[in-house]
Amino acid sequence: MTSPSTHKAGITLSLIGIGCGDPEQLTLAAIRAINAADLILIPRKGSEKSELADLRRTICADVLTNDKTRVVEFDLPVRDADAEDYRKGVDEWHDAVAATWSREIKNHLGHEGRVALLIWGDPSLFDSSLRIARRLDPLPDIEVIPGVTSIQALCAAHALPVNEIGESFLVTTGRRLRDDGWPDYLNTVVVMLDGGAAFQSLNTEGLTIWWGAYLGMPNEILMSGALAETGPHIVAVRNAAREKHGWIMDSYILKRSP
Template sequence: MMDLILIGIGTGNPDHVTLEGRRAMAEADLILVPRKGEDKADLAGLRLAILAEAAPHVPVAEFDLPVRDAAHPDYRQAVEDWHDAIALAWAQAAGQAARVALLIWGDPSLYDSSLRIAARLQPAPRVRVVPGITAIQALCAAHAIPLNEVGAPVLITTGRRLREGGWPEGVDRLAVMLDGETSFRHLPPDGVRIWWGAFLGMTEQILEAGPLAEAGPRIVATRAAARARHGWIMDIYLLARGESG
């Protein structure tokens, strides 16, 4: 039975990697590094740089990450098929290694499918999770703000759900992830404040904040320019309703 270690590595700053994470890398027999195409080669490069420092003696197996069929009419089925393909790629790259590690962007528990993909492997591996800094933590730290108001809830959601359902009832703060379409543009901006960040923790980090009516157009333009410059972008934002300043 294979031991599979999922190691959260934070959002781009090598200093985000915990001591536990570094020890787990060093104890692995093999570390898998996904290749996501030339436009995201720097993501693989960052993983390799972390490994060169934390576990230089451990063999690395790079593999091409399958791509989800964005044109599939059934989103959930497309994701299921994609996860099946990734699990197969993991198994092929791992070979007969007994203790295999994967470096997970952010943390394996938050809008990451590594644990669901691991459950598809046969025979089932023994899974260990090493937590990492999430994009939400990195965003709040970068803006020096608390995530929640005193005693109040925060909802973590996606851009797609925000577009399709609007602002959910019963909550005044939203952390929005996986939003490639700046879905906040579809919200009435009055009384809403936004804190946005891209490339969090990396040298390319970009931050914007303010009332949505003013900051929203700036974010749309800044995001488009950054994506064109880098060929990819990872961003996240926090929305607060009932705040004007």
């Protein structure tokens, strides 16, 4: 891994936040960055998640006016979801992704130019693109174009303010919610990257949920209500949607009555 002090490559990597599925969530800065790129890399995550690549293709078709910009697709390495050591498994996967990025940049751009990756949501929130980018060899200059996050999209879809007056809230993952529970001092929890509806592990008394899947996409699903009654319906709808599409990307907000 090359340190910033020894950086000699003339590559600039733009990590461009593209929102949560609605091309209209693109900012003007994102559109400018897309058109400033010499190379745009679109990752493929297998046939089950082809809709994610389709959205990136649609964005390029809609806003890319620079006929010198090349768009190249590549296959992402697959993370070992069954690894006994979760952190080690993620670390090894990030190394593999970084090696793939480096190879694609070298093959299609060489040692000088601007390369862009279109990042779901925002590159800074529960996304590993920045960590992966700092593993590239040689290390490029890195710029970040912020995007609409799934938290913002979920709150907007439900017309819901995420925080109560004068209160903090927790943003966490389904795994951490299930393993660590809900902190007693907080009344609001935002949950992302939940592969198994971790809210089922909670005592539902006094809890309300606002849930959304495929936010901003044509197949967006929204549900809300008391967790005791709504939770089982969400689980059923979630399972059916995952079966239909082969994948699901959802998030939710839980609030506890003070």
